[in-house]
Amino acid sequence: MNTYQYLWRLIMYRPIRYLVNAIAWTVIYLAPIAPGLITKEFFDSLTGTSALGYGVWGLIALLMAAALGRIMLIVIGFITDVNFRFRMGMLLRRNLLEHVLKQPGAQAIPVSPGEAISHFRDDVDQSEEAASWSVDVFGMTCFALVSGYILIRIDAQMTLLVFMPIVLVITAAQLATVRLQKYRAASREATSKVTGEISEMFGNVQAIQVAGAEKRVIARFSSFGDDRRKAMLKDRLMGELLDSVFSNSVNLGTGLILLLAGTKMRAGTFTVGDFALFVYYLTFVTQFITNVGKFITYFKQMSVSLERLTFLLQGASAKVLTMVNSLHLKVENKVAVATVSVIPLAQKGREDESLGGVKRVEGLEREGGSEVKIGQGLERFSADEAKEKGLEREYAVGAKLEGKFNQETGFAASLQRLDVNGLSYAYSDTGRGISDIHFSLKRGSFTVITGTIGSGKTTLVRSLLGLLPKGEGTIAWNGVPVEDPGTFFTPPRSAYTAQVPRLYSDTLRNNILLGQAEQGDSLQMALHAAVMEFDVAQLPGGLDTVIGPRGVKLSGGQAQRTAAARMLVRDAELYVFDDLSSALDVETEQKLWERMFQRRSDATCLVVSHRKTALSRADHIIVMKEGRIEAEGNSEELLRQSATFRELWYGDERHSS
Numbered sequence: 258m259n260t261y262q263y264l265w266r267l268i269m270y271r272p273i274r275y276l277v278n279a280i281a282w283t284v285i286y287l288a289p290i291a292p293g294l295i296t297k298e299f300f301d302s303l304t305g306t307s308a309l310g311y312g313v314w315g316l317i318a319l320l321m322a323a324a325l326g327r328i329m330l331i332v333i334g335f336i337t338d339v340n341f342r343f344r345m346g347m348l349l350r351r352n353l354l355e356h357v358l359k360q361p362g363a364q365a366i367p368v369s370p371g372e373a374i375s376h377f378r379d380d381v382d383q384s385e386e387a388a389s390w391s392v393d394v395f396g397m398t399c400f401a402l403v404s405g406y407i408l409i410r411i412d413a414q415m416t417l418l419v420f421m422p423i424v425l426v427i428t429a430a431q432l433a434t435v436r437l438q439k440y441r442a443a444s445r446e447a448t449s450k451v452t453g454e455i456s457e458m459f460g461n462v463q464a465i466q467v468a469g470a471e472k473r474v475i476a477r478f479s480s481f482g483d484d485r486r487k488a489m490l491k492d493r494l495m496g497e498l499l500d501s502v503f504s505n506s507v508n509l510g511t512g513l514i515l516l517l518a519g520t521k522m523r524a525g526t527f528t529v530g531d532f533a534l535f536v537y538y539l540t541f542v543t544q545f546i547t548n549v550g551k552f553i554t555y556f557k558q559m560s561v562s563l564e565r566l567t568f569l570l571q572g573a574s575a576k577v578l579t580m581v582n583s584l585h586l587k588v589e590n591k592v593a594v595a596t597v598s599v600i601p602l603a604q605k606g607r608e609d610e611s612l613g614g615v616k617r618v619e620g621l622e623r624e625g626g627s628e629v630k631i632g633q634g635l636e637r638f639s640a641d642e643a644k645e646k647g648l649e650r651e652y653a654v655g656a657k658l659e660g661k662f663n664q665e666t667g668f669a670a671s672l673q674r675l676d677v678n679g680l681s682y683a684y685s686d687t688g689r690g691i692s693d694i695h696f697s698l699k700r701g702s703f704t705v706i707t708g709t710i711g712s713g714k715t716t717l718v719r720s721l722l723g724l725l726p727k728g729e730g731t732i733a734w735n736g737v738p739v740e741d742p743g744t745f746f747t748p749p750r751s752a753y754t755a756q757v758p759r760l761y762s763d764t765l766r767n768n769i770l771l772g773q774a775e776q777g778d779s780l781q782m783a784l785h786a787a788v789m790e791f792d793v794a795q796l797p798g799g800l801d802t803v804i805g806p807r808g809v810k811l812s813g814g815q816a817q818r819t820a821a822a823r824m825l826v827r828d829a830e831l832y833v834f835d836d837l838s839s840a841l842d843v844e845t846e847q848k849l850w851e852r853m854f855q856r857r858s859d860a861t862c863l864v865v866s867h868r869k870t871a872l873s874r875a876d877h878i879i880v881m882k883e884g885r886i887e888a889e890g891n892s893e894e895l896l897r898q899s900a901t902f903r904e905l906w907y908g909d910e911r912h913s914s
């Protein structure tokens with residue numbers, strides 16, 4: 258997508274609003290035509306050459322009315338501009354945000370958070386600016402055409418002198434294009450680096466302090482600041498240089514008019530009113546020329562912004578940015594929780610009967626806080642209804658499914674079996690990762706992935722859950738292939754706790770619920786299962802304690818158990834824990850597994866761990882080495898067969914003794 262298409266697509270997001278805005282501003286820019294003509298008449302009436310008979314006071318009244326009219330028009334213009342302009346910016350930010358949220362979680366943005374913020378802020382502003390200025394250029398061009406016509410009719414030679422600077426401006430702006438874009442790109446890049454560095458610094462204050470690296474970090478920051486200063490200076494200098502070319506070329510025109518007007522007035526071919534009209538329009542022609550130049554500059558800068566925003570999309574088409582969408586990411590006012598059975602009436606392939614289904618719904622619907630029973634029974638299940646509820650996949654294969662349906666999160670068929678075949682993923686920069694992974698999980702099983710450091714355990718669970726871009730291999734849920742693991746492996750199908758818990762500066766309650774509606778005693782149950790009840794009682798505000806930025810007011814173990822509670826409150830079919838137990842003592846970990854299975858004996862768990870507490874509980878252990886499965890079995894079998902496993906097992910014994 259080139260910059261013209263980008264601008265066009267932005268305009269087409271709200272074409273009516275753009276049109277209204279364009280009409281409003283065209284009228285505003287055309288408005289000075291009238292006072293110009295009145296001024297001409299005013300001076301001509303003083304010298305007795307006026308064709309109109311309004312008199313001086315009549316003309317003054319007309320001038321004031323024109324000024325008042327223009328003020329009102331400008332107020333309307335700002336309203337239409339704000340309404341169009343900010344919608345465009347919001348659309349870009351909304352689409353970017355949606356895209357980032359849909360990306361594989363572990364690689365959602367290709368830059369640091371600080372740099373991404375600079376893209377969201379500056380590049381969107383720049384795009385908005387160029388689109389908004391296109392309206393002004395149109396309005397001003399209309400003014401230039403009408404005023405040009407009036408002036409030519411008075412004196413063609415003088416008119417030429419007034420408009421000649423336009424040619425100069427456009428030539429100068431075009432010549433400066435490449436350099437301007439280069440300087441703009443460099444200054445944006447430098448700004449991103451500075452904001453990126455600030456966010457890294459704030460996020461790592463403790464690491465900087467303990468490493469005694471303050472001076473080095475500040476030196477690095479100051480070198481980024483220095484680079485930014487140089488880049489900004491070049492960018493600004495170039496911008497100001499162009500601006501001065503624009504305005505000075507107009508001054509040149511004024512000088513020429515003054516010289517010529519004197520001679521012509523003496524010859525009697527030019528009235529004082531004509532002179533006043535030329536000078537009056539010249540102010541607006543100056544504005545027009547400067548603004549055309551500005552628009553050309555903004556347009557060039559917009560192409561830099563487009564490039565930078567496209568980079569943030571990580572290979573997706575730039576059209577994603579301007580896709581027509583409602584500005585609201587989600588409108589949800591209903592929460593329904595129900596148990597649904599999808600029983601096929603006919604199997605796929607049988608042509609005599611159309612594929613149909615029966616649903617059995619039992620559960621509660623929640624609307625505006627009150628609970629309404631939606632009843633029990635059997636209802637026909639249409640293909641459209643399946644689509645609406647996100648059940649297309651289950652419906653299409655005609656599988657007999659029973660599971661939970663939650664209007665907020667969709668349908669989860671009860672997990673009977675998860676099969677992973679030939680799963681591979683290699684990080685593009687290091688070439689490392691996982692290769693040819695096969696395993697199956699049965700309902701209610703407890704599987705532990707273990708292995709040496711860097712053997713690919715985290716990569717394995719992230720690939721499975723679609724938190725990394727799709728590599729090779731297949732994943733099947735109850736025998737049905739999962740096409741897009743990233744959207745499939747979410748609650749209520751699966752819930753995940755990462756190795757490093759990510760917490761917000763908010764209350765403990767909000768960190769656990771993350772916007773999910775609190776249902777019954779689900780929060781208390783999750784806290785109990787995550788062995789958090791004692792900790793919550795100790796916190797000054799209980800569940801409503803604000804836990805500080807990234808949860809700094811919690812201990813490492815508390816942060817991990819908060820993340821576990823966040824996972825458990827989601828009541829999923831498959832629970833995936835990545836090294837949850839690393840910050841827990843043996844007793845707490847033991848309790849956590851016990852409570853977890855007391856509460857949900859049917860839950861299927863996939864756990865990354867090298868701790869004996871988890872290994873001895875496991876009914877299946879996968880030993881990873883250099884990105885591949887080296888051995889599999891239960892702990893007794895593996896102690897006999899796998900040297901790597903023995904090292905991990907006895908190593909853990911040494912650590913705990």
Ligand SMILES: Nc1ncnc2c1ncn2[C@@H]1O[C@H](COP(=O)(O)OP(=O)(O)OP(=O)(O)O)[C@@H](O)[C@H]1O
Nearest residue numbers: 684686687689690709710711712713714715716717
């Ligand atoms: N984002 C990344 N980019 C490039 N290479 C990576 C990335 N993350 C991990 N790797 C490499 O992939 C390999 C597997 O890493 P992974 O984090 O899956 O190992 P792990 O077994 O979970 O390690 P640990 O026990 O330390 O958590 C390692 O060699 C690592 O260097």
